Amino acid sequence: MPPSLAPRPRPPLRRRSTPHPPPGYSQTRALATAKAPSSLFSPLDTFPDRHIGPDDKEMAGMLSKLGYDSMDAFVADAVPDKIRSSTTAVSDESIPALSESELFRRAKELGRANKPFKSYIGMGYHNAVVPPVVLRNVMESPAWYTPYTPYQPEIAQGRLESLVNFQTMVMSLTSMDIANASLLDEATAAAEGMVMAFTGSHGKKRTFFADRGVSPQTIAVLRTRAKGFGINLVVGDALQDLGDKKDLCGVLVQYPDVNGEVKDFSGLAESVHASGALLVCATDLLALTMLKPPGEWGADIVLGNSARFGVPAGYGGPHAAFFACTDKLKRKMPGRLIGLTREQHIRREKATSNICTSQALLANMAAMYAVYHGPVNLQRIAQKVHGLTQVVRTAVEGFGYKSVNAQFFDTLTIDVSGVASSADAVHEAAVKSGINLRKIDDSTVAVEDVVALTNVFASAASKPTLSIADLAAPESLAIPEALRRTSKFLPHPVFNTHHSETEMMRYIYHLQSKDLGLVHAMIPLGSCTMKLNSTSSMMPVTFPEFSAVHPFAPKDQVKGYLEMIKELEDDLCKITGFAGCSLQPNSGAAGEYAGLSVIKADICLIPVSAHGTNPASAVMAGLKVVAIKTHNDGNLDLEDLREKAEKHKDNLAAFMITYPSTFGVFEHGVQDACKIIHDNGGQVYLDGANLNAQVGLTNPAICGGDVCHMNLHKTFAIPHGGGGPGVGPICVAEHLASFLPSHPLIATGGQKAIDAVAAAPFGSASILLISWAYIKMLGGTGLADSSKAALLNANYMAHRLKGHYTLRYKNGKGRVAHELLIDLAEFDKAAGLKVMDFAKRLQDYGFHPPTCSWPISTCMLIEPTESETLEEVLRCYDSDPQGGGDIITGKQPKDNNLLKNAPHPLSWNRPYSRETAAYPMPWLRERKFWPTVSRIDDAYGDTNLIVSKPVLCIERGTHSSRSSVTAPP
CATH class of the missing domain: 3.40.640.10 (Type I PLP-dependent aspartate aminotransferase-like (Major domain))
Structure with missing residues (x-):
């Protein structure tokens, strides 16, 4: 036994006696200690009192335990003097604080400044319908939006299962071998595809060709990324202008392209492959319910934006990009791949991608959209979109205009020459009707919208307007026979089961019950800052005045958005000093x-x-x-x-x-x-x-x-x-x-x-509203108070843990910043207990473990944040995993004990009592969160690709992504 451990038979690991609370501590947060309003006319719903966890008495007690009589004295020891200056401070004079109700009124005022035009601009952005059951129970549910990335898979089984649904949906619709769990947006996904093609040639081929039918915003992002890697980006007609292919590493095409044309790229695929390059295809998931999928005509990488599956436009985001590839490319695929556990692709300075590029919440919304509608209804939606586009073409051609593209899914390019005086005349007529023109690509379009759209062209051509009775349904598809989908998609039971709202609601809540989020407990992840995501700051995101806005709408239609953006930019500059x-x-x-x-x-x-x-x-x-x-x-x-x-x-x-x-x-x-x-x-x-x-x-x-x-x-x-x-x-x-x-x-x-x-x-403009609201409601003083509370919570936890764990780093005054790094190396030496053993045991206490094995492999990085009350900080402190002392002294075997076997699900087969494993603290009898599976080998999952697919459990009416460990077909 190491000498350092000899005098303490259970370092932090046996149940300690009831902690002595600091002065002023009570079991319930004393809101009565919140600052009194300055006058009768001052608001009572001030945000700092709701956001900052410890109240005045709790803070005074913590400061006393740390040896301070004031917050200023504490901060002076925690933050170096020479970087603290009155000139850096933000205050209520620089950023005035709004109450929650004042913020709500301000958000509504800004929303009304946006003009609610109907946008047919497209270019990858759609006014998708969010099913209310998904809007209320996923997008607006803290049980779905507050959890962290599933680094601890035992308490993230619901999200993992839903993300498997997302991956399966993408693989099925694209007919590709494997897909990841989302990327940031279509443009950056295309950039990842370009880099994959470049690195696939080992840097020997540096030319990447982008077809001119690719969206301009995607080409702009390609240019940025190409510079970093020294890639020669060429833009032209991929079917005509490829030229010498000796230096070609890859080609990007869009299917359908930005102007709506549906082209046959199968011959291009053969030519590109013959040169040893990769063919990358940007596409539309809804279109693929009717179009021959890229995997069937030779694409190596398929990507796009899944926002069409039930995610609002939100002035540009957030939306989940999808990314799929052939089996031979799977180890080079960027982002996260969900299987039996997470798969990470980040290798410090050798990385060519970044793991922090996923959009899990939006991917889950898209997956739920597919689960709710199923293949039959998805195809019906696509058929309606395609049919209405044909109706528009027939009507406008009746006015004398010419449709440039005869083959399309949902996008028309109309030649107005010879009919209207100019294209501007058509746009002016559209604006008068409250319409932004570019294309019809929208599952929210009603017949009345089609009439309004066609009458824009009638007005510009000085023709009589049409009514619903004048419209005729098309008799055939505007998709070439050779490019029509014949293969089935989404055959998996999960996409063919939950189509009533009752079943969908139950399915969502079943998955939700498997995940630990801030709705359950503190998530003390160092460097990740898992603080309160307040309801008041989240509400404006789903206001239709913000959520239904197209990112390329004219600036005079988005004055409310632009004002909010300017205020946020100004506040961030004040905060950073830049x-x-x-x-x-x-x-x-x-x-x-x-x-x-x-x-x-x-x-x-x-x-x-x-x-x-x-x-x-x-x-x-x-x-x-x-x-x-x-x-x-x-x-x-x-x-x-x-x-x-x-x-x-x-x-x-x-x-x-x-x-x-x-x-x-x-x-x-x-x-x-x-x-x-x-x-x-x-x-x-x-x-x-x-x-x-x-x-x-x-x-x-x-x-x-x-x-x-x-x-x-x-x-x-x-x-x-x-x-x-x-x-x-x-x-x-x-x-x-x-x-x-x-x-x-x-x-x-x-x-x-x-x-x-x-x-x-x-x-991701729509969620900028959250940070804008957060800053406005705290105000300058509240922002500073939040930082102080974060420092205090971390230092108080470090103080409580002193003597039980080794605090790895502190400053000359013995203080940490807003997080603390504890070292567990001594327990490995004494009893073979690893960092992950402690982490998994914390799950039995109903807590998400801190950041593990980073930035040092033997350490945990703990950040309580300012949002947690003293009661929760103490509850986390009391949850030190038990049993280490017994393991060190031999009372429990080193290979079969409370820590090595953690977490403990409902099933039981252990040499110690279930009581000891599941209820180490009394309060767990009321607030128990059960992991749904026992320990998953994270290290094995990082190095061994095991992808699962959804399999229905008929007897329970749900499905589990854990039922299959074979790679998808």
């Missing part, structure tokens, strides 16, 4: 990539204490990664930094730092480190993953940064959604503002703007 902001990046990883892309050079220095996604983002931006050492106390090795900065000064692009570091401390030398970089001609990229510890107390600019991204799904309270959505806007110093990302269809960015990094001009 001059410019872009909201386009639609994930934290995309924000890292965008921020680095505005910096021009070659070398990126990254310390080992930086956020885990940083190296992958640097490589994607075309930078070479050089690692920087840290000292044993967790602080940066400034001498190593200086040496490498000077060595690479001729082509130094950036220093990429996370602050506070992922080791859980504010480093005193951050400004010195930034000066070293600036002295050697580089820029400082400050990763905003841990911005929750900075807001209102310091900022990235004062720390020395030139650019930062912010995880709005962390610091600014957008829900994680079980693995997405996220938003990762960037803020930059004045000298970089002119490089902020542009967009080919809506003006964004500066005078020297880089190309687009996302499909929509403002990224």
